[in-house]
Amino acid sequence: xxxxxxxxxxxxxxxxxxxxxxxxxxxxxxxxxxxxxxxxxxxxxxxxxxxxxxxxxxxxxxxxxxxxxxxxxxxxxxxxxxxxxxxxxxxxxxxxxxxxxxxxxxxxxxxxxxxxxxxxxxxxxxxxxxxxxxxxxxxxxxxxxxxxxxxxxxxxxxxxxxxxxxxxxxxxxxxxx
Numbered sequence: 001x002x003x004x005x006x007x008x009x010x011x012x013x014x015x016x017x018x019x020x021x022x023x024x025x026x027x028x029x030x031x032x033x034x035x036x037x038x039x040x041x042x043x044x045x046x047x048x049x050x051x052x053x054x055x056x057x058x059x060x061x062x063x064x065x066x067x068x069x070x071x072x073x074x075x076x077x078x079x080x081x082x083x084x085x086x087x088x089x090x091x092x093x094x095x096x097x098x099x100x101x102x103x104x105x106x107x108x109x110x111x112x113x114x115x116x117x118x119x120x121x122x123x124x125x126x127x128x129x130x131x132x133x134x135x136x137x138x139x140x141x142x143x144x145x146x147x148x149x150x151x152x153x154x155x156x157x158x159x160x161x162x163x164x165x166x167x168x169x170x171x172x173x174x175x176x177x
Contacts, residue, residue, distance in 0.1 A: 006058025013051030019044035102136055109133065121170020126152040 023040035109129045117125055130148035135141060159165045169176045 004058045004062055005054045006062065009051045009054025009056075009058055011051075012054060013048050016044045016047035016051055019047065105133065105136060117168045117170065119170055121172050122167035123152055123156060123172055123176075124170060126155060 020041055023037040023044065026035060026037040026040075028035040028037075109132065113125050113129060127148045130151055131144050134144040134147060139147070156167060159167050
């Protein structure tokens with residue numbers, strides 16, 4: 001799938017505005033002309049500028065593509081059904097149910113983690129998610145289970161011991177906690 005730069009630019013610009021708006025909620029420091037909102041505001045402003053540049057480039061490219069197709073011979077004028085008027089070009093994976101399912105599995109499992117992490121816990125969900133994704137991508141079951149368990153243990157140790165960020169224990173609270 002290929003998006004026109006204008007679409008990416010609009011998304012980036014909206015994200016930048018959200019960053020800037022959220023940074024205005026940060027508390028100010030007494031006796032200082034700047035506070036914790038300065039850095040996110042500067043970054044958000046740079047992102048907004050990049051978004052506007054992308055919008056401009058995307059609109060120019062879209063106009064150029066339209067001028068090129070209108071001057072093309074009639075045989076090439078037939079519109080590709082996977083092309084959304086030059087703004088979005090879908091790849092072959094859209095018509096392949098297996099690849100589409102695999103692609104939708106990633107955001108689906110991330111949403112499942114967000115919803116269930118406090119109840120089920122990081123360790124169990126991480127093993128399940130890694131196992132499902134690795135097996136779906138063709139890894140043999142034994143390797144999938146070994147990688148999922150080892151990866152989960154490493155992530156748990158990294159976050160809990162090195163970064164000192166507690167991950168939700170969920171159902172394993174009596175044994176971890």
